[in-house]
Each structure stands twice: as structure tokens, then as C-alpha cells.
Amino acid sequence: MTIRTARPDRGQHFRSRIHCLKKLEATMVEMQDPKCGVKGSEQKLNITTIPHVITGETQAHAYTHLITPEEAQAFGTMLVAYGYIYPLQNHRKLIMCNDTSLYRFQTPYFWPTQTWVAEDTEYAIYLAKRNIRKKGVLEPYEQAHYNHLHKWLNHKWDFIVLQATEQYKAGRERKKPDRVVFDCQERAYWMVNRPPVSVCNYNIFYQQAIMRSKVKSSVSLGALVKYITTYKNHDPFLATCLPSNPWQTDNDTYWNLNMRGIDVPTKMRVERWSFSFFELLNDLRGRDDFKIFLKKEFSGENLAFWEAAEELKLGTASSMSTKAETIFKTFLAPGAPRWINIDGRTMGLTVKGLEHPHRYVLEAAQTHVFLLMKKDTFFRYLKSPVYKEIQKKALNPEPHNFTYQNARNRSPGIHPIILWQQEEQEKAKAAAASAPVDVKAMMSKIDRKK
Amino acid sequence: MNRWHFSVDELVLRQRQQGECQRAQEALSRVTSCFQQLATSLGSSADCSFLRDEMEDTRMSAYRLCSGLSQRLVHLLSGCDSAPSGMEDRQVLERLWVLFLSGLENFLSDLRMACYLIGQFPLNQHYDRHSLVNTGCTDGMVGLAASVASTQASWLALEEEPSPDLISHIAGLEAMLTEMQLRVSVPFWSVEATQPAWAEAHSEAEDPEHSLEDLMEVEVASDNRMAACFQPPCCGLGCIG
Numbered sequence: 116m117t118i119r120t121a122r123p124d125r126g127q128h129f130r131s132r133i134h135c136l137k138k139l140e141a142t143m144v145e146m147q148d149p150k151c152g153v154k155g156s157e158q159k160l161n162i163t164t165i166p167h168v169i170t171g172e173t174q175a176h177a178y179t180h181l182i183t184p185e186e187a188q189a190f191g192t193m194l195v196a197y198g199y200i201y202p203l204q205n206h207r208k209l210i211m212c213n214d215t216s217l218y219r220f221q222t223p224y225f226w227p228t229q230t231w232v233a234e235d236t237e238y239a240i241y242l243a244k245r246n247i248r249k250k251g252v253l254e255p256y257e258q259a260h261y262n263h264l265h266k267w268l269n270h271k272w273d274f275i276v277l278q279a280t281e282q283y284k285a286g287r288e289r290k291k292p293d294r295v296v297f298d299c300q301e302r303a304y305w306m307v308n309r310p311p312v313s314v315c316n317y318n319i320f321y322q323q324a325i326m327r328s329k330v331k332s333s334v335s336l337g338a339l340v341k342y343i344t345t346y347k348n349h350d351p352f353l354a355t356c357l358p359s360n361p362w363q364t365d366n367d368t369y370w371n372l373n374m375r376g377i378d379v380p381t382k383m384r385v386e387r388w389s390f391s392f393f394e395l396l397n398d399l400r401g402r403d404d405f406k407i408f409l410k411k412e413f414s415g416e417n418l419a420f421w422e423a424a425e426e427l428k429l430g431t432a433s434s435m436s437t438k439a440e441t442i443f444k445t446f447l448a449p450g451a452p453r454w455i456n457i458d459g460r461t462m463g464l465t466v467k468g469l470e471h472p473h474r475y476v477l478e479a480a481q482t483h484v485f486l487l488m489k490k491d492t493f494f495r496y497l498k499s500p501v502y503k504e505i506q507k508k509a510l511n512p513e514p515h516n517f518t519y520q521n522a523r524n525r526s527p528g529i530h531p532i533i534l535w536q537q538e539e540q541e542k543a544k545a546a547a548a549s550a551p552v553d554v555k556a557m558m559s560k561i562d563r564k565k
Numbered sequence: 566m567n568r569w570h571f572s573v574d575e576l577v578l579r580q581r582q583q584g585e586c587q588r589a590q591e592a593l594s595r596v597t598s599c600f601q602q603l604a605t606s607l608g609s610s611a612d613c614s615f616l617r618d619e620m621e622d623t624r625m626s627a628y629r630l631c632s633g634l635s636q637r638l639v640h641l642l643s644g645c646d647s648a649p650s651g652m653e654d655r656q657v658l659e660r661l662w663v664l665f666l667s668g669l670e671n672f673l674s675d676l677r678m679a680c681y682l683i684g685q686f687p688l689n690q691h692y693d694r695h696s697l698v699n700t701g702c703t704d705g706m707v708g709l710a711a712s713v714a715s716t717q718a719s720w721l722a723l724e725e726e727p728s729p730d731l732i733s734h735i736a737g738l739e740a741m742l743t744e745m746q747l748r749v750s751v752p753f754w755s756v757e758a759t760q761p762a763w764a765e766a767h768s769e770a771e772d773p774e775h776s777l778e779d780l781m782e783v784e785v786a787s788d789n790r791m792a793a794c795f796q797p798p799c800c801g802l803g804c805i806g
Contacts, residue, residue, distance in 0.1 A: 140685070144696045155699055167610065167699035222700045223608030223682050236671065243765055251766035265762040272758035273660065274667040276765050277591065281598040289602070289704075296701040297605060 136227060143199055143220070146177065153177045158203070158217060163292045168203065168217050175213045188213060197227050201303030209307065219296070225304040233308040236275065239264040241305055243279035260310065345390055349383060357383065359515035371529075372512060375399045376537060382509040389497055392489040396421075408501040414492065416453035417484050419549070420446045424481040428474055439472035447480075457483045579654065582641060586661050589634045590668070596627045597672045604675055607682040611702040614688055620679065625728040627672060635741055638662055642749045656756075662749070663756045666742065673738050680731050 146152040158168040171191070178187035191211035194200045195218070202208065203217040211218070242261045246253060253261065265272060286294055348354045351362075361367045372381050380400050387394050388401040395401040402418075409415040423446070427438050446455050447466060457465075461479050468476040496502055600623045606612055607620075642658055687693055729737060 143698060147698055148695060158701075165701045166703070167701040220698045220700050222605055222702070223685065223698060224605040224678060228678075228681075234674070236667065237674075240671075246763065246766045249766075251763055262762065265758075269758050270663055270753050270756040271667040273760065274594075274664040274671075276760060277594045277664070278598065278668070278671065280765065281591075281594040282601065285595070285598040285602045293611070293702045293704060297602075300605070300700070 165292045168219055170215045171212045198307035222300055225300055239268055239275045240279045243275055244283050247283050357514055358512040379508055379510055382511045385506050385509045392493040404505055405496060408496050408499055416455050417488050420455045421481055421484050424477040436472055439469055443469050586637055589630055590664055593630045593668055596623055599623050601675050604679045606702055608686040609698050609700040609702055612697055628728045634665055639748055659751045660756050662751050663753045669742055676735050
């Protein structure tokens with residue numbers, strides 16, 4: 116019902132600590148053991164005495180039989196910082212001092228938990244209660260919180276004041292020493308769990324929340340449905356994977372049939388290329404097929420530029436400047452051998468950026484070229500004889516029928532390093548084939564032949 | 566003529582019911598505060614079977630208050646649509662509604678914590694008492710029983726249905742919360758506080774509280790004087806929190 120005051124999720128430190136907290140709770144219980152736990156004594160106040168007070172020294176001593184003194188100090192401080200033990204003097208400093216300074220165990224009701232966060236409403240009730248008790252004299256940060264909560268929890272403010280009054284009265288019913296202890300406990304709990312001091316953080320959070328772009332759920336759900344209908348037959352677990360899913364049957368025919376350099380792809384793979392241009396380019400076999408088509412059309416420079424830009428993006432930093440130069444000479448310079456046709460503005464920006472090349476200097480041009488190919492060439496490819504031929508040639512492997520016996524005939528497959536070497540050879544051949552023709556060398560060759 | 570007569574009677578009845586709900590809401594606040602005081606002693610040295618029995622009694626009267634109040638509020642707010650009562654009436658009812666739901670949520674979180682703590686610190690065997698935390702509290706509930714007994718609502722005496730155990734109580738309250746919000750739609754942001762900020766500070770006339778604050782502070786003063794003599798090299802970790 117309540118709008119949980121949508122404060123920014125202080126989830127940065129909200130990692131799951133349930134196991135850690137459980138161990139700490141067990142340690143706390145161990146410390147209560149009358150024989151080997153931490154020894155407490157009595158605290159004498161003006162009017163009364165309150166039992167169960169421990170000093171920093173006894174605590175540190177209790178831990179040292181397990182760990183080193185420095186670790187004992189750190190462990191003790193953490194117990195205080197998390198709120199399992201609270202200091203009686205100087206209650207704002209949540210550290211454990213290895214001396215006679217006094218501490219007390221916190222009641223389990225106020226122990227830190229993972230499951231239930233300290234709520235704003237509860238903090239407001241506490242502040243109102245404190246306001247009643249101290250008649251308006253609160254610390255400055257408490258006043259700031261009070262005003263803030265009064266504004267944001269205004270709709271339940273009557274409840275907050277009512278509950279605070281009743282809690283205050285209920286507290287008054289208890290005996291004096293118990294009241295002192297309870298008030299100290301509560302104060303310590305909120306010292307640990309109070310929200311961060313600067314209250315104006317919320318404003319930026321709300322502004323950003325408003326500025327976030329919103330999509331109608333009908334639109335986003337429609338996109339999701341479309342994606343699922345397109346891809347559902349290609350999911351290896353939702354639909355049967357032909358011939359068989361290697362993860363399930365331990366037979367790697369599926370991977371062999373779908374390798375990067377294979378001659379004849381499977382029907383499913385070819386179908387997948389038609390889903391979107393992105394799929395076609397991503398699948399290296401599909402990219403090869405697309406290249407064949409482009410060669411026939413004599414418009415391979417777009418794809419070559421796109422690939423060169425990818426190499427620049429993903430390659431080593433040392434090779435970046437040389438790559439950038441080659442790309443400029445080959446594709447972008449006026450009169451270049453494989454000049455790409457992009458609009459003047461993008462060309463201007465790219466050339467300017469190439470003066471100081473970095474990884475993403477070709478991003479704009481690459482996107483432009485990608486969109487050109489996608490809107491025009493891709494659809495022509497899908498209707499082309501090249502694609503139709505590969506569709507006809509594509510394999511549809513038989514599903515495997517594994518019985519207990521032949522499941523044992525498993526092969527380890529080709530070593531990935533050999534595969535990589537093969538790919539490198541292919542790349543070198545392709546690079547040699549597409550290098551700009553050296554006219555002089557060609558002419559001299561022809562002369563010599565003559 | 567008959568129509569006017571009828572609506573005047575209705576108006577009086579509704580006023581009376583509103584007053585009942587108001588008082589019941591205050592009683593519920595009192596009972597839940599007592600419950601919280603008792604729950605803070607769970608697992609500590611003040612925990613004992615007597616305390617847990619007190620908690621049960623408090624919980625049961627809270628249960629009766631909650632069910633009665635929810636029935637009446639739902640009836641009043643859904644019945645309001647048919648009879649054209651005043652805007653102020655509707656506003657008062659909506660405020661009561663928001664107060665009740667906030668109180669329910671608050672009580673629910675205390676119930677869950679109590680359930681968890683009772684599971685962590687069972688008191689079935691005598692040796693279980695060794696695991697209780699020495700917090701300094703000795704006696705958790707003097708006088709609380711009396712204030713709980715003093716809560717009055719007209720239906721507490723009448724309806725004697727058996728109250729459920731802790732876990733089913735929690736589940737029942739959660740179901741009640743969702744059901745109530747489904748049946749009646751009240752825009753809770755339209756409710757405004759009747760009191761301005763900081764008003765509660767001036768409500769309490771007597772001030773025996775000064776000594777309490779002094780007690781909490783006196784510890785610091787006296788022991789600081791002691792600590793000043795030793796000048797211990799406190800750890801260099803600095804202030805946390």
C-alpha cells in the first residue's frame with residue numbers, strides 16, 4: 116500500500132550476507148556462555164545499577180585465544196560497527212577500544228538482518244518519539260531527516276505521531292534501569308541504521324527516473340513475442356537440435372557441421388541468415404556467402420570497409436595507426452581504389468578524426484555503411500541466385516538415434532589450434548587476393564612475358 | 566419526508582461507527598506498542614515464558630482489534646459510495662483507512678521479527694537460557710499487561726472467536742492487507758496530516774524525562790573523567806558511522 120519512499124537503492128552495500136550474519140549470531144551466543152564467554156560486570160549510575168556491561172579489554176581478551184591481537188581489534192570493531200555491541204560512552208563512535216571503555220550487547224530484536232530493512236516509517240516514529248522526549252531539541256541531522264520525512268510521509272504522519280506517543284507511553288511503564296537500557300539500545304540501532312546524512316540525494320534520483328525513456332508495454336511485449344516466434348525453432352533446448360545437442364549426447368557432429376570454414380552449411384544456419392543483417396554478418400560463413408554475392412555485384416568495398424573498421428576496433432593498440440592509415444588510403448581518400456560512398460558530413464568528421472586516430476574513430480562511418488548494406492544490399496542478397504543456391508545445397512542432417520551401445524563411439528574432434536591455423540591461412544590468401552593491384556609490377560610482368 | 570428521516574438516522578449511525586473506529590485505532594496503536602516493547606526483550610536476558618505469554622495475550626487482543634476494525638472500515642468505505650454523505654466524513658474515513666493500513670504494516674513487521682526470534686531462541690529446555698544475550702534488561706513487562714487490559718473496543722467483549730497461532734496470524738494479516746486494498750481504493754496520497762511538524766514535542770506536560778536523558782548522558786561524563794586518566798591509544802580506525 117505504501118509508496119515505499121523510493122529512495123535510491125543503497126544496494127551498493129547490499130550484498131547477500133546471510134551466512135556471515137548467521138555465523139556472527141552464533142558467535143554472539145557463544146560469548147554469553149557463563150564459563151568461557153565474555154565476562155560482564157555491573158554499571159553503577161546515580162540512581163541505579165545496570166548489569167551486563169563489558170569493557171573493551173575483556174572483549175579483546177576473549178577473542179585473542181582464537182586470532183591475533185590485531186585481528187581481535189578489527190573483529191571487535193566490526194561487531195560494534197554492525198550493531199551487535201554498542202558503546203556506552205561516546206555512542207557516536209562505533210569502534211572498539213581495547214581499554215576500560217564500556218560496551219553492552221545489543222538485544223536480538225535490534226540485530227542486523229538481511230531480510231528486513233530498517234524502514235523510513237520506523238525511523239520517523241523513532242524521531243517523533245525522540246522529539247517528544249527531548250521537547251524539540253534534536254541533532255541537526257535528525258532535524259533534517261524529520262523535516263524530510265514529514266514532507267514525504269505526510270499521508271501517514273498522524274499514524275506516526277500516534278504510534279510514537281503510544282510507544283513512548285509504553286516505554287514509561289517499564290522500570291527505570293530497563294528504560295535506560297532500552298533507550299540506549301534504540302539509539303544505538305538507529306545510529307547504525309540511519310539513512311545517509313545528505314537528504315538531497317533523492318532529488319537527483321527522481322530527476323533521473325523521470326528522464327528515463329519509457330516504452331509502452333504493448334510495444335516491448337510485441338517485440339518480445341516477435342523475437343520468440345522467429346527464434347524458437349533455433350533454440351537448441353526448446354526445439355530439437357539436428358542432429359543432436361552435443362551437450363546432451365556428447366556427440367559433436369553438430370559443431371562439426373556448423374564450423375566456420377565449412378563448405379556446405381546446414382539449413383537451419385542458412386535460414387538464420389535471413390532473420391536480420393546482423394545475423395548474416397555475425398556468422399562468418401554467412402559473411403563469406405555475402406562476400407561472394409557482393410563480388411558478383413562489384414560492390415564489395417562496403418563490406419571490406421566494415422570489416423577493416425571492426426579490425427581497428429578490436430585489434431591491438433600498437434597496430435592502430437598503421438591500420439588507420441591503410442584504411443584511409445584504401446577507402447576514404449579521394450580517388451582511393453575502393454572508395455566508399457558515404458555522405459559528406461560523415462566523411463568530413465571521419466577524415467578529421469583520423470588525424471588523431473583512436474579505436475572508435477570510424478564508428479560513425481561504419482554505422483552508416485552498415486545501414487546502407489542493410490537497407491539495400493541485404494534484401495537483394497536474399498532474393499539473389501547466390502542465396503537461393505546455398506539454400507538448396509544446405510544440409511538437413513538426420514537426427515541421431517542413440518542407443519546405449521553407439522553412444523560410446525565418441526570422438527574428440529579437431530583441435531582448436533589447428534582450426535585457428537586454418538583460418539589464418541584463409542585470411543592470408545584472401546588478403547593477398549584483394550590487395551590493390553600494383554600496376555607497375557603487373558606491367559613489368561607482362562613486359563617480361565613478352 | 567421518509568427519505569430525510571432515514572438519512573438522518575443513517576448519519577447518526579455512521580458518526581457513531583466512525584467514533585468507534587477512531588477509538589479502536591488508538592487502542593490498536595497502544596496494543597502494538599506494547600507488543601513491540603515485549604518483542605525487544607526476546608532473546609535477551611529478560612526473556613522468559615512469562616514474557617512470551619504476555620506477548621501471546623497482546624497479540625490476541627491485537628488480532629481481535631484488527632479483524633473488527635478491518636470489517637467495519639471496509640463496510641463504511643464501500644457503503645459510503647451509495648449514500649451521499651459529506652465530504653468531511655469521507656475524508657475522516659479515508660484518513661482512518663490510511664492510518665489503519667500503516668498500523669497493520671508496522672505490526673506485521675514486528676510479528677515477523679518476533680516469529681523469527683522465537684525460532685532462534687526457543688525456551689523449551691532449561692539450558693536454552695544459556696544462549697540468551699546479556700543485554701542488561703532484567704524485567705521486560707511490568708505494567709504492560711495492565712495497559713493492554715485497559716484497551717477498550719466495543720466489539721472486544723462481544724466476539725470471542727479463537728485467535729490463530731503466530732504463523733497463521735502473519736499469513737492472515739498479509740491476506741487481509743491485499744484483500745482490503747483490492748476492495749476499497751483510497752488514494753492515500755490525498756490524506757493530509759492534521760498536525761503540523763514538531764507539534765508532538767509540546768504535548769507532554771510533565772517532564773520526568775530529564776532524568777532519563779541525564780542518565781544516558783551521565784555515563785559519558787563520569788566515565789570520560791575516568792578514561793582521561795588512562796589516555797588509552799585508541800585504534801587509528803577513525804570514526805565509523
